[in-house]
Amino acid sequence: MAQTQVAVQDVTDQLIEKYGYDDHFHDHHDGDKYQSNFITHYVFSMDHKMIAKQFLITGMFWAFIGGLLSLVFRLQLGFPAEDMAWLKPFFGKWIVLNDAGVGTLSPEFYYAMVTMHGTILVFFVLTAGLSGTFSNLLIPLQIGARDMASPFLNMLSYWFFFLAGAVLFFSLFLSTGAFSGGWVAYPPLSALPQAASGSGAGMTLWLLSLTLFVVSVLLGGINYVSTILNMRTKGLSMWRLPLTIWAFLVTAIIGLLSFPVLVSGFLLLFFDRSVGTSFYLSEIYIGGQALDHVGGSPILYQHLFWFLGHPEVYIIILPAMGIVSEVLAIHSRKPIFGYKAMVFSILAIGFLSFLVWAHHMFVSGINPYMAMIFVLFTLIIAVPSAVKVFNWLATLYGGSIRFNSANLFAIGFVSMFISGGLTGIFLGNSAIDIQLHDTYFVVAHFHIVMGVAAFFGLFAGVYHWFPKMYGRFMNEFLGKVHFWFTLIGAYLIFWPMHYLGIAGVPRRYYSFDNFESFAHFGGMNQFITIAAVLVFIVQLIFVINFFYSIWYGRKVKVKNPWGATTLEWTTPIKPGHGNWPGKIPTIHRWSYDYSKDGRDFISQIEPLSEEEKKTAHH
Amino acid sequence: MESVNSRTQRNFTVEPALFGMWVAIGSIVMMFAAFTSAYVVRQAQGNWLEFRLPEWFFLSTVIILLSSLCIHLSYKEFLKGNTANYRNLYILTFVLGLGFVITQYLGWNAMHLSGVELTGNPAGSFVYVISGVHVLHVLGGMAALMVGLLKAFILPHRVTAKRVTRFRMMAHYWHFVDVLWIYLLLFFMFQ
Numbered sequence: 020m021a022q023t024q025v026a027v028q029d030v031t032d033q034l035i036e037k038y039g040y041d042d043h044f045h046d047h048h049d050g051d052k053y054q055s056n057f058i059t060h061y062v063f064s065m066d067h068k069m070i071a072k073q074f075l076i077t078g079m080f081w082a083f084i085g086g087l088l089s090l091v092f093r094l095q096l097g098f099p100a101e102d103m104a105w106l107k108p109f110f111g112k113w114i115v116l117n118d119a120g121v122g123t124l125s126p127e128f129y130y131a132m133v134t135m136h137g138t139i140l141v142f143f144v145l146t147a148g149l150s151g152t153f154s155n156l157l158i159p160l161q162i163g164a165r166d167m168a169s170p171f172l173n174m175l176s177y178w179f180f181f182l183a184g185a186v187l188f189f190s191l192f193l194s195t196g197a198f199s200g201g202w203v204a205y206p207p208l209s210a211l212p213q214a215a216s217g218s219g220a221g222m223t224l225w226l227l228s229l230t231l232f233v234v235s236v237l238l239g240g241i242n243y244v245s246t247i248l249n250m251r252t253k254g255l256s257m258w259r260l261p262l263t264i265w266a267f268l269v270t271a272i273i274g275l276l277s278f279p280v281l282v283s284g285f286l287l288l289f290f291d292r293s294v295g296t297s298f299y300l301s302e303i304y305i306g307g308q309a310l311d312h313v314g315g316s317p318i319l320y321q322h323l324f325w326f327l328g329h330p331e332v333y334i335i336i337l338p339a340m341g342i343v344s345e346v347l348a349i350h351s352r353k354p355i356f357g358y359k360a361m362v363f364s365i366l367a368i369g370f371l372s373f374l375v376w377a378h379h380m381f382v383s384g385i386n387p388y389m390a391m392i393f394v395l396f397t398l399i400i401a402v403p404s405a406v407k408v409f410n411w412l413a414t415l416y417g418g419s420i421r422f423n424s425a426n427l428f429a430i431g432f433v434s435m436f437i438s439g440g441l442t443g444i445f446l447g448n449s450a451i452d453i454q455l456h457d458t459y460f461v462v463a464h465f466h467i468v469m470g471v472a473a474f475f476g477l478f479a480g481v482y483h484w485f486p487k488m489y490g491r492f493m494n495e496f497l498g499k500v501h502f503w504f505t506l507i508g509a510y511l512i513f514w515p516m517h518y519l520g521i522a523g524v525p526r527r528y529y530s531f532d533n534f535e536s537f538a539h540f541g542g543m544n545q546f547i548t549i550a551a552v553l554v555f556i557v558q559l560i561f562v563i564n565f566f567y568s569i570w571y572g573r574k575v576k577v578k579n580p581w582g583a584t585t586l587e588w589t590t591p592i593k594p595g596h597g598n599w600p601g602k603i604p605t606i607h608r609w610s611y612d613y614s615k616d617g618r619d620f621i622s623q624i625e626p627l628s629e630e631e632k633k634t635a636h637h
Numbered sequence: 638m639e640s641v642n643s644r645t646q647r648n649f650t651v652e653p654a655l656f657g658m659w660v661a662i663g664s665i666v667m668m669f670a671a672f673t674s675a676y677v678v679r680q681a682q683g684n685w686l687e688f689r690l691p692e693w694f695f696l697s698t699v700i701i702l703l704s705s706l707c708i709h710l711s712y713k714e715f716l717k718g719n720t721a722n723y724r725n726l727y728i729l730t731f732v733l734g735l736g737f738v739i740t741q742y743l744g745w746n747a748m749h750l751s752g753v754e755l756t757g758n759p760a761g762s763f764v765y766v767i768s769g770v771h772v773l774h775v776l777g778g779m780a781a782l783m784v785g786l787l788k789a790f791i792l793p794h795r796v797t798a799k800r801v802t803r804f805r806m807m808a809h810y811w812h813f814v815d816v817l818w819i820y821l822l823l824f825f826m827f828q
Contacts, residue, residue: 168653237664245657275660279668283675290766295756298679298763314684314759319675326671 031578031589034624039602040253044165063178065170066596070177071156072488075481077181078148079562084188085139086555088132095124097548099530113196126529130199131217133527135191137202138225142232143187145335145473147180150274153338153480154243154267156488160587161261163252163604165597168245172238179235183228190224198225201527203324206299206317210291213305222292226285233278240278243271252586254606258362259623261585261610262355265362266341269369270334276373277330284323291315321383325376332469333372336436337365339476340407343429346479347411349583350426351418352619354611357410364403371400381449382456390449397447404440408433419614424498425483431506432475438510439468442517457527460520463513471509478502478561485565486580490593491572497564501557508554515543582620585610589624658806662813665774669817672767673824679759680828686758688751690825693744694768697737698822701775704733705815708808715804720794727789730811731782734775737818741772764825771821775814781807 064070091110094103104122107114113128155173159166167173190197199217200208204225212219247268251260287298291312299320300312348355355361377385377393411433420426442464445451455461478501485493524537531537579588586606590598604624608631612621616630679685711726745765753761785807788800 168657172657237661241657241660241664244660245653249651249653249656275664276667279664280671283668283671286770287675287766290755290762296759296762296766297756298675298759316679316682319679322678323671323675 031622031624034622035589035599035602035604038607038624038626039599039604041602042165044597044603045600063174065166065174067155067159067166067170067173068488068594068598070173071152073177074147074151074155074180075488077177077184078144078152079565081139081143081148081184082558083562085136085144086558088136088139090552090555091124092129092132092136093548093551095129095529097545099532127196127199127216129529130201130215130527131197131221134199134201134217135187135197138187138198138229140470141202141331141335142229143180143184145469145477146236146274146331147232149473149477149480150267150270150334150338151177151180151239152477153263153342153484154239154271156484157263157587158243158246158267159250160487160590160594160598161264161585161610162247162250162255163586163599163606164246164250165599165603167242168250169242173242176235176239176242179231179238183231183235186224186228186231190221190228193220193224195219196221198222203321203328204288205324206288206291206315206320207303207305210288210299211303211305211310212292226289226292230282230285233282236274236278240271240275243267244275247271252603252605255623258359259606259609261341262344262358262361262365263338263341265365266337266344269365270337273330273337273369273372274334277327277334280323281327284320284327287323288320318380318383318385321380322376325379326373328379329376330372332465333368335473336469336476337368339432339473339480340365342476342480342483343411343432344407344414345585346425346429346483347414347433348611348613349483349581350421350423350429351415352421352582352613353414353418354613354615355410356413356416357406358609358611360406361410364406367403368400371396371403375400378447378449378452381452387449394447394449398444401440401444401447404436408437408440423482424493424495424502425479427499427502428475428479428482431502432472432479434506435467435472435475435509439464439466439472443468454523455520457525458520459516459524459526462526463516463520466516467509467513471513475505478505481565483581484587485568485572486575486592487587487590487594489569489572490575491568492575492580493568493572494564497560501561501564504557504560505554508550508557511550512547512554515547519543579622584608584612584620584623586623589622652802652805655802655806655809658809662810665813665817669767669771669821672763672770673821673828676763676767676824677828679763684758686753686760688748688753688761690764690822691744691747691751693740693747694822694825697740697744698819700733700740701737701815701818704730704737705812707733708811712804712808715794716796716801718794718796723794724789727782727786731779731786734779734782734811738772738775738779741768744768767821771814771818774817778807778811778814781810 059065060069064073091106094101102121103114103124104116104120106124107116107122110124110128113125114122115125116122155167158164187197196217198204198209198221199215200222204222208214208218209222212222247260247264287296290296291299295312297312297315299317300310300315301317303310303312344355344361374396375393377389378397381390381393415430442460446455446461446464482493482498485491519540522537522540524531524540531540575592578590578592581588586604589604591600606623607626608621608623610623612623613619615621616628707726707730711723711730714722714726745768748761748764749755753764755762755765785804
């Protein structure tokens with residue numbers, strides 16, 4: 020094995036030398052200005068690989084915070100009667116002690132935690148941490164570019180994200196509390212500073228943070244799109260791109276088209292909050308007092324928000340789909356099944372994602388005839404999604420599957436996507452939604468289909484590309500422990516929620532003391548909370564594995580440890596700035612030549628053989 | 638924008654930087670599409686104030702059109718190597734841009750005097766906010782123009798690939814805010 024790998028490596032270098040493109044990149048170096056000192060290497064780096072690591076580690080930090088917050092409100096839901104005085108040292112005044120010294124979680128704090136959990140996980144972890152990490156790492160490496168179209172804007176993209184995080188983090192420590200009106204920030208809770216204690220300074224900082232975040236996404240997106248479309252190496256036509264790149268491209272386009280709409284919505288919200296306009300506010304009494312806002316429409320905000328909000332879920336899931344497609348094909352040693360169908364389904368999902376936003380508003384008072392159109396488009400999304408699921412399963416079918424951590428998480432992704440996707444068909448029907456809206460059924464649906472599934476995509480990607488990032492492997496045993504406990508644990512958390520939801524238990528409620536009909540769900544809520552705590556602890560295994568492996572993991576000895584066809588594995592084990600030490604490789608075939616002509620895999624840089632030229636069509 | 642990549646371009650038809658500018662313009666288009674569709678949705682719900690747009694807005698339209706023309710001519714002169722014409726037209730572009738911002742301000746003032754307030758009926762608020770955000774985009778363009786202006790006078794007049802690309806990016810953006818304003822004006826007039 021080792022012998023053949025070394026041989027393969029020599030062949031790689033020879034192929035690059037023979038067919039590569041000499042762009043004279045390394046002729047002009049008077050010292051590498053990009054990596055010359057600590058600050059420019061690790062902090063204000065303009066190298067896409069370092070920026071990817073920055074996104075990943077910042078994302079992990081936020082995942083830890085966001086997950087921890089969820090445990091706080093899960094404790095309240097699972098054990099509402101327990102004494103929470105022991106949390107007093109952490110949360111101070113938000114734990115209220117009664118005369119007997121028994122502590123309870125304050126409702127404002129509960130709502131703030133729910134809101135922050137949603138905001139952090141959706142935007143900071145699953146948008147920046149997932150798409151930011153892998154778009155940055157893989158786009159230049161897999162298309163054969165030295166770096167992004169604009170390394171400078173790329174650096175700014177990370178630092179705007181960092182700033183957005185800093186502002187939101189600060190808002191957690193405000194004496195009036197972080198924003199507590201839900202991650203969707205509907206007015207009037209978000210538009211009236213006096214509406215709740217978190218609606219004042221908390222909301223102002225939330226708005227600022229999210230605006231900075233949008234800037235980050237746009238700067239990143241402009242770069243991803245122009246890099247993919249304009250900087251592919253010779254021979255890399257669009258139909259030869261790995262599916263990861265297709266997914267990142269469509270993700271970036273969706274982001275560029277939908278986030279500006281959110282900014283418009285935020286700007287009008289800002290004017291309502293701070294200037295006194297009435298875009299969203301209409302005849303309102305607050306604290307017995309009539310406000311002079313007249314003629315606004317709160318539904319308008321919902322339209323603007325969900326025009327981003329729905330595409331946003333595809334911004335989260337598409338990169339995970341791309342990663343899973345790639346990881347499944349490599350570790351099944353088979354070409355991805357139905358490559359073109361995969362690309363068209365990505366494009367179809369991207370297109371349809373803009374036509375379904377009002378399915379979040381079926382009970383907000385929209386015209387039922389309009390709702391019908393949105394039901395239709397929503398259910399049509401099931402078609403490209405099902406195509407993808409079918410193709411993943413067909414890719415696995417008959418493959419020589421490696422059950423390593425990366426592939427297990429990719430397979431787990433498919434499982435999550437199926438079970439979470441099926442409940443989407445229920446929710447997409449406006450009639451059934453009357454019963455199910457705003458219940459734990461919705462919570463179960465979106466956590467499985469875009470929360471857990473996207474996390475699985477992220478984990479698959481980290482385990483798979485860790486050798487490329489750090490030149491070492493992550494520990495396989497810990498990876499498998501991490502996988503099995505997370506898979507089972509995630510189902511234990513979210514499956515019971517379907518039952519709660521069908522029974523009508525509403526989401527976001529602080530306690531169900533006053534609802535006799537939900538009293539018998541106490542045990543189920545305790546069960547969910549215990550499962551959530553355990554799953555959170557299991558994630559710490561991943562964090563330990565990650566950081567331990569950076570310094571002490573098993574070293575990667577060969578360039579292409581997984582036997583993959585794509586370009587990132589033709590770079591040195593630890594690529595420097597510019598990615599390839601000499602010429603840039605050129606492309607001669609598509610990215611999925613596995614188990615072909617009796618060979619395990621054929622790298623994209625290898626020219627077609629005479630045999631292939633006669634029959635080739637890709 | 639960064640020179641690292643100017644050497645690695647192979648597959649291209651367009652400079653990545655210029656292409657990036659178009660993508661950014663696409664984003665801005667979506668932002669205004671959101672504003673104007675919010676306007677339509679809100680208008681359909683009734684309680685909508687009808688008022689005439691201030692005449693200043695029509696003057697500002699003429700000014701921004703002329704400014705757009707100037708940057709186009711300036712670019713042509715730049716390519717031909719006519720330094721004096723190139724510089725003068727560039728200054729004129731900037732001055733007309735300033736004229737646009739001033740006439741927009743006068744327009745808001747006129748709306749205010751006629752009793753259409755920012756915090757009044759949303760019909761008025763929309764015009765203030767949408768045209769205001771547009772002016773912010775014009776001001777952003779003017780900041781870039783200012784940098785270009787400094788370069789035009791400090792650097793020797795040389796037609797390099799890099800400067801051509803930058804000039805084209807500048808011109809495309811400037812034409813874009815022009816076209817965007819004409820769209821907004823027609824939208825306000827006929828919606």
